[in-house]
Amino acid sequence: MKPIGKNKIIMKIDSHVHFWQYSEKEYPWIGTTMSGIRRDFIPTDAEPIFHRHGIAGCIAVQARQNEAENEFMLSLAKRSSFIKGIVGWVPLKDKSLQSKLEAYAQQPLIRGFRHVIQDEPLLEFMLDPSFIRGLRLLHHHNYCYDLLIKPSHLPVAAALVRLLPAQPIVIDHIAKPDIARGEFTRWAKDIQRLASFDNIYCKVSGMTTEARWKEWSENDFRPYLDTVVESFGLKRLIYGSDWPVCLLSTDYEQQLRMVENYFRSFSKPEQASIFGLNALEFYKIA
Template sequence: MRIDAHQHFWVYNPDEFDWIGESESVLKHDYLPATLEAELVTQGINGTVVVQARQSIVETQWLLSLAQKYPFIKGVVGWVDLMSPSLEKQLQGLQNAQALKGFRHVLQGESDPHFMLQSRFIDGLKVLHKYEYTYDLLIFATQLPQARQLIDKLPTHRIVIDHIAKPDIAKGENFNEWKADMAAIAENQNVYCKISGMVTEANHQHWQEADFTPYMDVIFSAFGPERVMFGSDWPVCQLAATYSEVIRIVERYVARLYPEFSQQVFGLNAQKFYRL
């Protein structure tokens, strides 16, 4: 089974999606399963993991309702307030939602880089682990030092780094720091990494496939092809590339350097991590 391990749906509303910039008009539309389904068929993708785009329990419930209607949605990564005193009760109320695999918080949007190191936040992550939910770590590369500290406190938790931690591919700045941090994080065998979100960190109009090779080299070397999974980041990827362009970047790289691991990168690793 071929899996896209990272995509989104939304009904566009400027108040709820204030992270979409003025110049990002391509994202200011509704993006729903019927739109994506035809693309998946064309690319031979059998299933997806849909990831939250709003920080609301309503978002989680909505994504779960979509998963009930569309069989290609194999997993949901929702949102829950990790610091809520009622967290455990909320998780207990979600136990029957078989599509719910994990949670995410938009840490890249937090002005305090140490937000993730608050004891209440970490305690919340430990509760997720108790109920066997995964955690998607959405950060900028500048937050990697804090992410390393966080992961050290959660040695047995299944965590995946979204979008290779968003290094500055367009300018190529701080590459060595990013590389060192990712290598250190990858030492924890429970941490995976999504090859996703790269095109939007590159020059949107003038990127070339070769721009991404050094970054994929680092990820595959650090995590190994057994802990890397492909994600399109659709529809956000459309700021810089089509769905087919995004998947081809990774397909050609894997075919060239890790051909025997194609099934893992494009499906089996996501199935194992999210228990799809």
Template sequence: MIIDTHQHFWKYDSVKHNWIDDNMKRIRRDFLPEDLQPVLKRNGVEGCIAVQADQTEAENDFLLKLSEENDFIKGITGWVDFKANNIEERLNYYSGFDKIKGFRHIVQGEADPNFLLQKEFCDGISKLENYGFIYEILVFPHQLGAVLEFVRKFPKQNFIIDHIAKPYIKDGFIDGWKILMTEIAKYENVFCKFSGIITEADYKSWTYEQLKPYLDITLECFGPKRLMFGSDWPVCLVAGEYSEVKKIAKKAIQGCSEEEQQAFWIGNARKIYKL
């Protein structure tokens, strides 16, 4: 049994989704539960975690409505403004929804490489632990120095790094990313998703051999008890099919024990998302 810990839904809007550039034309359309459910079924996936793609609370409402209508959506990673004066009130509100498991901010889009360390943002993050919410970290490698300081600040808060921190696979850069990921992984409250990997390589010419060093390092750093499978559907479609993404993950963990593989595919997701 498998839980896909990372996928998105949207009703395509050229302004709201302007990050979908000309190289990603395949995903310039609506992607809704009726599109994903047959894909999950074909791939033996029991359910998924829907992750925000828009930084508004309206996105939370959108995903909550979809989850009410579709049982296979097991949880939601939403968005709140952690710098807002009413952050405690908003977290208290969302604690009333069982499907809301945590939040993230699209930090990769922030110009300040130390955005995560801004006092107002950290003040908001400090409230999460009281509600049992997780925080998902979406960054590029050049922001990992801030991530290291950030996770040190909150030793009791559960974090998940999305997309193995988006290493520069296409350019073949690995050393700086490796050093910082190794340090970050020393904190046992930090988990990581095997997700969003093929889209960091060349969309048309990536190979498993090209991805393998990054997968191996992540597995070595975090171990199978702190890694989870995520497809990053539908974004993954610009570089490959859902089945290919699953096959990459399966190949990467083939040396793990049966118990460790079960943790990777479903056990860790159940634990961290409290499914």
């Protein structure tokens, strides 16, 4: 790792990785069409992959909507130093949230939280006053937020962000446009609008599972990558693999190569930002 200015380093970070000990009851979202990931994935599975591709660390992101998930990820991090941060889960609408966040303050590896908004039946879930109160408490306690949504949620997300101009928020998986069916125009318009808020970042992640599984080409992603680069700039884009979910459509090397090939013509400092420094800044990792 080489110094970049004062107290800064080049470090390739995968900002979006999941770990689990699989059971159908605990992970109902892993359906029968996802047979390739209906098994355990733990840090010892990821470590040789990261070593092979020069990944110095990762952010572990929740895959279950309960607080046992936080304890599970913390237990993994105790044995796996390459887990640099954790995005956990808390009941954002719960009146007990304040006391829960005070307790999690004793766990510095927890850098933020996420809720699986894409599965909520109402688009207006994000505008519930209790949800907004929860996000304001996250900001008060210096936590960031991963926003997992689909394109239909983008206009509501923009309304939410207007109310929270200081809360650091990152859009997971470029908001999951249906790349397989060529969903683009409306998504592009709405993502550009959301990117106009300076506190919003975007993860360049999860795209291969929105394309035709195992049948995509790198050209399928170029218009989407062009759009997020133009919309967010190079200081608010963060690389992530979405491993092991990405294995439904490809292997780790292919999804990484696709993103690296796109950014190959960019300068080395720009690549360093997208593949590491932006993640360290967003998740406040020294």
